[in-house]
Amino acid sequence: MNKILIANRGEIARRVIRTCREMGIPTVAVFADPDRHAPFVAEADEAVPLGGATPGESYLQIEKILAAAARSHADAIHPGYGFLSENAEFARQCAAAGLTFLGPPAAAIAAMGSKIEAKRLMRDSGVPVLPSIEIPEKPSANLLQEIERLGWPVLIKASAGGGGRGMRIVRDAAAWTENLAAAQRESLAGFGSAAVFVEPYVEAPRHIEFQIFGDQHGKVIHLFERECSIQRRYQKIVEESPSTALDDALRAAMGAAAVRAGEAIGYVGAGTVEFLLTPDKTFYFLEVNTRLQVEHPVTECITGLDLVRLQIEVAQGASLADTAANLQRRGHAIEVRLYAEDPRREFMPATGRLERFQMPTLPGLRVDAGVVSGSEVTPYYDAMLAKFIVHAPTRDEAARRLARGLAASQIHGLRTNRDLLVRILEHPEFLAGDTDTHFLERNPPAELGAPTADAAAERLHAAAAALAAQAERRAGALVAQHVPSGWRNNLSQLQSARFSGEQGTIDVRYAFHRDRLELHVNGEELTGARVAAAQSGEVRLEVAGLARTYSVHRVGQSFFVDSPLGSSELKELDRFPLADAAAEAGSLVAPLPGLVDQIKVAVGDPVAAGDTLIVIESMKMLHSVSAPLAGTVSEIRVSLKSHVEAGAVLAVIEEAAAD
């Protein structure tokens, strides 16, 4: 293998580049227009623009990617995960073009591509599977009776799906028809096929998967399990190994089943066999992911193996015999996925500029990130920014260190699920090992995702922001720079700074007196306030006998403050607000950038407060924008399928006159 083209983007592209560098193999990146300045493009030895923005225009374009390989004289392709990684046609065309596809044979992909087919194959190979019913495009009249035989609740899944898209839980017959239609629609939209199937829905299951590897000599091995039970909207967000639910016997039984599954399809390369584990420790086959998983670092940590290297070696014909012979499990690894999203607003994706992305140096902390400080996060791709992985001797220590590492990271400019992840890692249920896929149903993300900095912390953060801004202004003063800050010979009022934060407006007032700092926050004096050092980027502030260092990062009017108390984003309010800055009452504003998917009203229509008026599609999810008040639609400023920016006014409602 002389040169590897990576048909992917973000963190996985960087991950592959890292191993290729170690192995001395040149790399080629391909990129869509929004990724032109992404780190993976710069880090690859060469890069080929694909043009376009959406995955459909770029990373899913087989022809463009094969052309890129030809242009750059790459002789192998690493597909990463997602995009074309499980596209049998792509694997076939790679082979046809004489390129080594760093994945399983096309046949294995095809066999596992349909979940229905996969289940049948597994059942036949003696791997335990849940009963299921395939739904034809035109369902028969007695379908419902068949479904009832499975027993409510049931789960509808897209046959070609993954990542929870097209998945629906149906709890009774009444909800059946509507959910089926929705699942079929999502499946068609997401995967190009309306084929779905139904299986019994297991309450409180755990998601356990086994990393498998096959070589070209017919050997399939497993590299132990990963537990990925904690999920949001069927997306894994916490993954670990070993699982607290498995003892050696169960691990051996499940591992053997996983190997059997791999053997059944003649598996070569890295794959994952997913199981569902019921509370009574019965396991059922779910599916095989014929690719390197997002969560592969967990396995790398506990085994000490480099799975990307293993993929390349296996593709070059290496045997897994030695690997199998030396396989060991060491310590405990936990991975969490950092997403640009707002857990308090139904995980609405966040886009924009990541002003700072900086993490502490901690032993055993690995961060696989697709972004760096200054990266633009666009609405076109998955919102995952990075994976934080910790490897430690014990699970407790891993959880603690990972929580600290996350909390001490500076992630500025975008809402993320960081605080949610920290709270999960610190949660008694998690620490007790009581993890199942309903964790976030029992523990509402809106609460877990709230900033770890509470109201008191935010007030201190505002004080620190004010003092840092003060220091910055003093350092930049054009005249009399070295006289005391805010010096007065007849002091009539304190300096003031107002911020808007989580708790509303925070008013900070301060004066540097000859011998002390006078500091008030929201009208309350902080007694014994003392500033040991104040610079634009860092303030060491002592309040009531407790000194802390606050890191302050200003971007325009925004202040990002990180301290041992947590992190806050504060927006400084203008000293001279312009009178006409406020948006017109009754304006509907786009909550995030995206495409206008539906417009449910026309100008002149009467609406009630809360009515859904416009639906925006963003990040493959539909977001409803509803009327803020009752009235009449007086203006619609967007058209169907048009692209809108966050904050754009979509429509205006004229408030109904009170009778």
Place this chain on the structure above:
Amino acid sequence: MTRQILPTRIDRHGPVYQANREAMLEQLKLLDKLLAEARAAGGEKYVKRHHERGKLLARERIELLLDRDAYFLELSPLTAAGTEYPIGGSVVTGVGVVSGVECVILANDPTVRGGSVNPFSGKRITRAIEICRTNRLPLLFLVESGGADLPKQAEIFVPGGALFRDLTQLSAAGIPTIALVFGNSTAGGAYNPAMCDYAVLVKERAKVFLGGPPLVKMATGEESNDEELGGAEMHARISGLADELAVDELDALRLGRRIVADLNWSKLGPRPKPCFAEPRYDAEDLLGLAPADLKIPVDMREILARIFDGSEFDEFKPLYGTSLITGWASIHGFPVGVLANAQGVLFSEESQKATQFIQLANQRDLPLLFIQNVTGYMVGKKYEQGGIIKHGAMMINAVSNSKVPHITLQIGASYGAGNYGMCGRAYNPRFLFAWPNAKTAVMGPQQLAGVMSLVSRAAAAAAGRPFDEQADAFQRAYVENQIEQESLAVFNSARVYDDGIIDPRDTRTVLALALSASHSNEVRGARHFGVFRM
């Protein structure tokens, strides 16, 4: 360049230090009380009423106008203290930084008798404008005044006209003048915005007309209202008196800041050296060094060591005329020539040394700092015959004709012609500040009373009248007390004979600000002086 470092030998536990410190802390308490009185403006009732009208106080307007965290040096804050007029003179004046530019701010205080101007307001305003002119500082005029305090019109009307002349002369000198009109500015006051380079009027608040509706009705019989005669909208759209229409007070202040930002302003004086050290000794000691009893000598070098960068000072002619210290130092990176009284008296040698030193500073374009603790020029046969008048005249000639910025600090006595020679108020220092213990008079109160007693004793003897010893003792005590009161810093400050009384611990900051402000103008020494009588 390394200058010589001034040593320190003070005894913080000694009785003089302790007595000075205690007396100074008392005086600072009094100063705080008077400043608080000045800040209280027109009192709670008027402040409340003003706020209820949705208006900002003069000091609130100033604070919003200033750059955040930058300094504001209020000038003449104790104007009219101890007089029949409210302390402050119904205006607030000072030097501060607006949009990165050092400016003079002059704000009417509408809570004090409607912001009407009395004779003391006139002194304070005149001084502020003088500081604009001499230091080339843009003027921001925050207007809201009912005009002249009518019962006092006789004392105001004639001299008051100078304000309009001063405003346009500032403009002619290239010094920007910006009026922000928040309220009344009528009759004569109507010329305030009109004489400025820029005028911003606040919508529905500013009222600028020569005659109001009743006066118009009286004069011509015409019916009119305030808005038609002088509203901000009218002036912005019809008369053109307003350059900008502000929607509210905040908007006016924002516009004021914007105008300054767009002035394309740069200072003409050299920039300070960017690197300098703080003094090696604590400024707190100045409280123990400031002489409470002016008869007890002060070690002036100990004071200098707490003011200059790095406590560094290169003395000039250290062995000659030792009653006056001269030499070179810097404050916040601004190089200065310093004249400071070591002992109170000036002899011929000191006068000649000062004259030479002032000429040197002018040759080198260096500002001069005068630190006064002076009891006067020496008297007596020997000294008269030695030409003390001639030599004093040389010093006064040099001080008067020197063109570099002068800054004067009074730390103790300022008596007699020593006040003149050491650049007292009449010699137009750019800035003059006093410590709370400072005293200014033609001579010491005891000496003056004593002289008067001797004169009347001689008159009685000449007339052959018996001398009433008892009446003389009474008279001496009375005069001594009167002179003592009139020589106090607060008395002088009330009459705007200084630019403010400062806490000794703020001396270095205040001098740095004064130097910085005076560098807005060019710093260029005189090449010609008056004829020196040799």
